[in-house]
Amino acid sequence: MIQAPVRTPGTPYHVAVIMDGNGRWARARHLPRTEGHRQGVNAARAVVRACASRGVKVLTLFAFSSENWRRPHQEVGTLMELFVRSIRRELPELEEKGIRLRFIGDREAFSQRLQARMAEAEQRTRDNTLMELVVAVSYGGRWDITRAAATLADQVRHGSMTPEQITPEALEEQLSTKGLPDPDLFIRTGGEKRVSNFLLWQLAYTELFFSDVLWPDFSEDDLVQAFDCFAGRQRRFGHIQEQLVGGSGA
Numbered sequence: 001m002i003q004a005p006v007r008t009p010g011t012p013y014h015v016a017v018i019m020d021g022n023g024r025w026a027r028a029r030h031l032p033r034t035e036g037h038r039q040g041v042n043a044a045r046a047v048v049r050a051c052a053s054r055g056v057k058v059l060t061l062f063a064f065s066s067e068n069w070r071r072p073h074q075e076v077g078t079l080m081e082l083f084v085r086s087i088r089r090e091l092p093e094l095e096e097k098g099i100r101l102r103f104i105g106d107r108e109a110f111s112q113r114l115q116a117r118m119a120e121a122e123q124r125t126r127d128n129t130l131m132e133l134v135v136a137v138s139y140g141g142r143w144d145i146t147r148a149a150a151t152l153a154d155q156v157r158h159g160s161m162t163p164e165q166i167t168p169e170a171l172e173e174q175l176s177t178k179g180l181p182d183p184d185l186f187i188r189t190g191g192e193k194r195v196s197n198f199l200l201w202q203l204a205y206t207e208l209f210f211s212d213v214l215w216p217d218f219s220e221d222d223l224v225q226a227f228d229c230f231a232g233r234q235r236r237f238g239h240i241q242e243q244l245v246g247g248s249g250a
């Protein structure tokens with residue numbers, strides 16, 4: 001396990017990323033879309049390493065949305081294969097670096113083989129503390145909130161809680177991100193400026209950064225640009241500037 005790096009002031013604690021643009025990257029090179037996803041794995045590896053070495057404590061990557069099942073059968077199949085292979089290949093480095101892996105999303109939608117790989121990877125890295133790598137698979141923000149609401153409704157029905165006890169904190173306890181702080185910085189590559197059903201509840205006060213770079217080309221320099229932009233933002237969480245200690249917050 002490597003020594004935890006010193007966190008520079010202004011470094012986001014939790015970074016959440018929509019890795020968009022793999023298909024367009026491939027099309028521009030007359031390659032199949034799936035080749036874009038393969039290169040996307042390399043970009044993801046570089047960003048995981050860069051975040052870990054810069055002191056980010058939680059990195060959440062949106063790898064597969066609830067809506068991505070609608071893609072052509074062959075593309076979905078390739079992505080599934082990539083997930084299985086990536087877990088197998090990357091696990092030794094994650095273990096060595098001290099990175100904890102956690103999957104969020106409707107994982108029951110995946111094959112038994114993939115579910116078993118995910119569970120094993122989580123188990124093997126559960127004591128790691130350098131950084132938590134959260135991979136969102138078959139994930140949708142609406143799915144997350146709806147499922148949490150249904151759990152609370154069930155608890156009220158069974159008498160273990162009252163409707164008055166339904167608070168934001170109680171709902172958060174039922175989200176798939178339970179125990180994680182909300183993201184400080186959201187990055188979306190590929191030029192689109194939307195949140196696309198990612199962490200809808202959790203992004204309430206997150207700083208948003210959009211990059212035109214296609215995900216397979218996204219480098220450590222691009223990440224640093226996003227961090228620099230984040231460091232210059234003033235986060236007020238509903239307060240006015242004068243109420244903030246030191247005038248600016250991270």
Ligand code: FPP
Binds near residue numbers: 019041062
């Ligand atoms: C969006 O690009 C990307 C995806 C739907 C898949 C993302 C997956 C990876 C980068 C690989 C796996 C990652 C891990 C963590 C193992 P797009 O296909 O929507 O691109 P387009 O908008 O150009 O069509």
